[in-house]
Amino acid sequence: MTSITASPSPTRARRRRGRRLAVALRTLAVVVLILLTSIPTAWIVLTGFKTEAEYLSSPPVWVPQRPTLANYEEMWSDGGAKAFANSLTVTLGGTLIAVAGGVLAAYSLSRFQTGGAGLANWILSVRFLPPIAFAIPLALMLQALGLVDTHLGLILVYGAFNLPFVIWTMKGFFDEVPTQIDESALIDGCTSMGALVRVVLPLAAAGLVSTTLLTFIFIWSEFLFALVLSQSALFTIPVRLSQYYSEAVGLRWGPQAALATLAMLPMIAMALLGQAFLVRAMSYGALKE
Amino acid sequence: MATLGRQARTAGPASWRSWLRGLRARPAPWLLVAPSLLLLLVMTVYPTLSTLYLSLHRWEATMIDRPFIGFDNYARLVSSDARFHNALVQTVIIVGVALLLQVLLGFALALLFDGEFWAKGLLTTLYLVPMMISPVVVGFTARMAFTNQYGFVAQIINTILPGDTKIQWLADPFWAKVVVIVADTWQWTPFVFLVLYSALLSLPQEPFEAAQVDGASYWQAFWHITLPQMRYALLVAVLIRGLDLLKLFDVVLLSTRAGPGTSTETVSIYIYHLAFRFWSLGYAAAASFLLLLVVIVITSLLIRTMGSTKHA
Numbered sequence: 001m002t003s004i005t006a007s008p009s010p011t012r013a014r015r016r017r018g019r020r021l022a023v024a025l026r027t028l029a030v031v032v033l034i035l036l037t038s039i040p041t042a043w044i045v046l047t048g049f050k051t052e053a054e055y056l057s058s059p060p061v062w063v064p065q066r067p068t069l070a071n072y073e074e075m076w077s078d079g080g081a082k083a084f085a086n087s088l089t090v091t092l093g094g095t096l097i098a099v100a101g102g103v104l105a106a107y108s109l110s111r112f113q114t115g116g117a118g119l120a121n122w123i124l125s126v127r128f129l130p131p132i133a134f135a136i137p138l139a140l141m142l143q144a145l146g147l148v149d150t151h152l153g154l155i156l157v158y159g160a161f162n163l164p165f166v167i168w169t170m171k172g173f174f175d176e177v178p179t180q181i182d183e184s185a186l187i188d189g190c191t192s193m194g195a196l197v198r199v200v201l202p203l204a205a206a207g208l209v210s211t212t213l214l215t216f217i218f219i220w221s222e223f224l225f226a227l228v229l230s231q232s233a234l235f236t237i238p239v240r241l242s243q244y245y246s247e248a249v250g251l252r253w254g255p256q257a258a259l260a261t262l263a264m265l266p267m268i269a270m271a272l273l274g275q276a277f278l279v280r281a282m283s284y285g286a287l288k289e
Numbered sequence: 290m291a292t293l294g295r296q297a298r299t300a301g302p303a304s305w306r307s308w309l310r311g312l313r314a315r316p317a318p319w320l321l322v323a324p325s326l327l328l329l330l331v332m333t334v335y336p337t338l339s340t341l342y343l344s345l346h347r348w349e350a351t352m353i354d355r356p357f358i359g360f361d362n363y364a365r366l367v368s369s370d371a372r373f374h375n376a377l378v379q380t381v382i383i384v385g386v387a388l389l390l391q392v393l394l395g396f397a398l399a400l401l402f403d404g405e406f407w408a409k410g411l412l413t414t415l416y417l418v419p420m421m422i423s424p425v426v427v428g429f430t431a432r433m434a435f436t437n438q439y440g441f442v443a444q445i446i447n448t449i450l451p452g453d454t455k456i457q458w459l460a461d462p463f464w465a466k467v468v469v470i471v472a473d474t475w476q477w478t479p480f481v482f483l484v485l486y487s488a489l490l491s492l493p494q495e496p497f498e499a500a501q502v503d504g505a506s507y508w509q510a511f512w513h514i515t516l517p518q519m520r521y522a523l524l525v526a527v528l529i530r531g532l533d534l535l536k537l538f539d540v541v542l543l544s545t546r547a548g549p550g551t552s553t554e555t556v557s558i559y560i561y562h563l564a565f566r567f568w569s570l571g572y573a574a575a576a577s578f579l580l581l582l583v584v585i586v587i588t589s590l591l592i593r594t595m596g597s598t599k600h601a
Contacts, residue, residue, distance in 0.1 A: 019405070026406040033398070034415050037475065040430045041422065043441060047433070060441040097328070105325040112318035117596070119322070125588045126333055128532040132557040133577035133584075136343065136564050137336035160332035163325050192317045214421075221423030223539045228565060238425040242543060253433060260426045267421040 041264070047257035048072065055253045071254035080259055083240035087220060089151050090236060094158025094219045099212050101159065102166025107196045109167065110174035111182065120171070127164040135228040142229055149231045157229065158219045165218065166211055173207030174200060213270055220266055237263045337581065340574045348571030355571070362575035373576065375551055376559035379466070383555065384534040387470045387477075388527060394474070395481030395526065396519075400511075402482070403489045417483060419476045428543025431472035435459055435544075462552030465545045469553050472540050477533070481526045488522030489515070521594060528591040535584060556580055 047055050049067040076084075105123075108114045138157060139148065147153030177200050185195040201208065223238040230239065241263060244256045312319055344362055348355045366373050402413060419427075434442040435458035447455050458464045492515070500510045538557045541547055547554040547562075554562070560580065564573035 023405045023407065026401065026404055027408070027412075029401060030406055030412050030416070033401075034412060037416065037419060040427075040434065040475065041418070043433070044426065044430055056439055058438055058444065060439070060444055062441075101325040101328060104321040108318045108321035114318040114322050121592045121596075123325075123329065124592065125585070126329060128529075128584060128588045128591070129333065130536045130557060130577075130580055130584055132536070132538060132560050133340060133581045134333070134336045135561070136570055136574055136577065137339035138332070140339070140570075141336065156328070157332060160328045163329060167325065192321070217421050221425070223423070223425045224561075228561075238423055238539070241425050241429060245546065251439070253439075256429065257433075260429055263423050263426050267418070267423075270421065 044257050044260050044264070047253060048261045050254055050257075052254060055257070056251060071258040074252075075255035075258040075262075078255065079235070079240050079243075080237075080255075080262065083235055083237045083259070084262065086151070086234055087236040087238075090154045090158060090226075090234075091216055091219045093151065093155035094162060095212060095216045097155065097159025098162035098166045098215050098219075099208075102163050102211075103170055103201070103208070104196075105163070106167045106170035107174055107192075107200065110171045111179065111192075120168075123164050123167050125164075126161070127168075129161075131161070131224045135224060138225070139228055148229060149234045151234065154226060154229055154234065154236075157225050158222065161225075162215050162218055166215055169211045169214075170204070170207065173204040173211075177203045213266075217266055217270065221263070340577050340581070343571050343574035344578050346571045348569075348574070350568035350570055358571075362572050363579070365572070366575055366579065372551060372554075373556075373559060376554050376556045379551075379553060380535065380537070380555045383466060383469055383473075383537065383553070384531060386466075387473050387534055388530055390470065390474050391478045391481045391530060392523065392527060394478045395485050396523075398478070398482045399485040399489050402486055417479045420479045420483075422476065424476065424539035425543055427472050427476050428540040431468055431540065431544035432459070435468045459545055460549055462549060465549060465553050468544055469537075469541050472544055473534070473537065476540075477530060481530060484526040484529070485519065485522055488519055492518055521597070524594050525591065528587060528594065532584060532587055532591070535580065535587075 043062075046062065046064060048071050049069070050061065050064040051066065051068055051070070054061040054064055109120055109123075142148045142153040142157075145153070147156075181203070182190075182192075182195040182200050185199045186192065190198065221238065222236075223242070226234075226236040226239045227242070230236075235243070237259060241256065241259050244252055244259075345357060345359060346355045347358050347361075398416075402409075402416075406412070432440075434440050437443055437455070437457060437459070440458065443456070443458055450456070456464055458468055496514045497510060500514055505513075536557055537555050538561070541553050541555060541558055545553045547558045551559075556576070557580070560573050560576045563569050563576060
């Protein structure tokens with residue numbers, strides 16, 4: 001088995017050249033794949049800048065010849081501004097609740113195994129519950145509390161349903177911080193809360209940032225609860241995006257694409273940040289290795 | 290501290306008391322969990338019970354009388370509701386085909402990415418972008434892509450196809466399902482890829498080196514070494530995607546609008562129509578509860594699988 005290290009030099013040279021080629025081919029394949037998967041996204045963004053004649057042309061016009069902001073103006077004055085404000089409010093509120101509650105719970109689960117595997121698994125199982133099964137009782141409940149069509153109602157629902165993701169992801173990050181660190185903080189007279197805030201959280205800062213960003217994106221994109229738990233005043237961007245259909249004004253693809261671009265904005269910003277730790281956070285919530 | 294949790298789970302009166310004693314001696318761990326726990330109980334456990342209660346009543350939003358009718362709603366769903374049966378069939382078809390496609394593609398891409406190439410970190414992140422796009426946007430994009438006259442994908446395919454054959458993507462029950470499946474696969478293959486790719490990276494290297502020495506081909510090594518070791522990751526990916534596909538809603542509503550007819554009406558969309566278009570809340574609750582039972586069974590399977598991965 002050790003004989004493999006003692007291969008003669010001509011084969012090694014050939015192998016190195018072969019490896020170069022393999023790397024180049026692999027890079028080419030991956031780049032082609034990414035270009036192909038980017039087409040739909042690019043199409044949406046480009047359509048937002050097309051004139052009506054361009055986005056309703058056959059054969060399709062790919063790149064707008066005279067880029068226009070008219071779609072953005074129409075979208076913004078036609079409910080887009082309100083939807084943006086609503087989305088921002090419920091997303092910030094929901095993210096705050098999920099992250100604040102989730103970080104505390106994750107710390108407790110990571111350091112004290114509170115509730116054992118039973119509690120951790122139950123929390124995880126909430127992530128998989130189908131929202132539609134909760135739409136009816138939640139609508140009735142919020143109605144009874146006078147919270148239908150209010151930001152607060154949606155914020156509480158979003159906070160709750162995103163807690164499992166935050167708890168599991170942050171638990172993963174906390175598990176990686178050695179326990180001796182908070183133990184020594186406790187000996188120095190910190191409370192467990194103080195140890196978390198002053199010592200452990202700064203060490204898991206990268207994880208906290210990516211978890212918060214992903215939670216923000218999940219809530220920003222959510223459709224079903226927003227659709228069902230609002231009546232008229234409280235429509236978020238996804239809900240407004242779905243309403244373009246029921247209007248008898250023909251295909252308003254331009255403004256709709258402009259709104260869709262607005263919906264993708266946080267995601268685009270994050271992809272540009274392109275941090276490797278985001279990738280890790282994305283796999284954590286789903287799969288704890 | 291770990292014993293505290295274990296005792297709490299075996300629900301005898303003695304362990305209950307020792308759990309309470311532990312709580313009184315050291316309340317901090319439970320205080321930290323309390324806000325989350327409270328919110329989760331209010332937002333998930335109460336609604337579950339409330340769904341069960343609703344499902345045992347004839348509860349129409351438009352009627353004042355809400356009589357208790359036992360399991361009548363369930364009986365009607367199972368025995369005589371053709372539209373519910375249709376929704377089940379459509380869901381099974383879409384979930385089955387989409388899962389198969391995503392696992393095959395995801396695995397192939399994981400193998401492709403598992404090797405040296407330039408700008409690896411950046412390119413890997415870029416491939417994951419679709420996962421982060423709102424499903425509503427994905428559904429809208431699919432509609433724009435496949436609308437007959439103006440859709441950019443529809444037009445490309447029509448020019449490739451010989452003669453005057455034109456596929457009526459959104460007007461044909463078969464092709465409408467294809468549109469939904471393509472849209473979901475575009476968005477979620479990166480997730481399957483991510484799960485399988487991280488599993489590939491954590492495989493031990495020794496068996497591969499030994500196989501290389503023994504002169505095994507790439508495919509032999511794949512069948513006899515990679516695949517057997519990947520079965521837990523595959524199962525986890527399939528179960529998670531399966532659970533998410535059972536929730537399929539946004540993409541369908543925005544792309545095919547559950548049509549033509551009811552040919553892409555999934556269970557989630559049928560429940561939505563029952564509750565918020567026909568206002569049969571009790572009946573919709575019964576369907577919700579059945580869906581919930583299926584999801585709970587699959588979830589417990591998933592959690593057991595993930596638990597066993599840690600010790601494997």
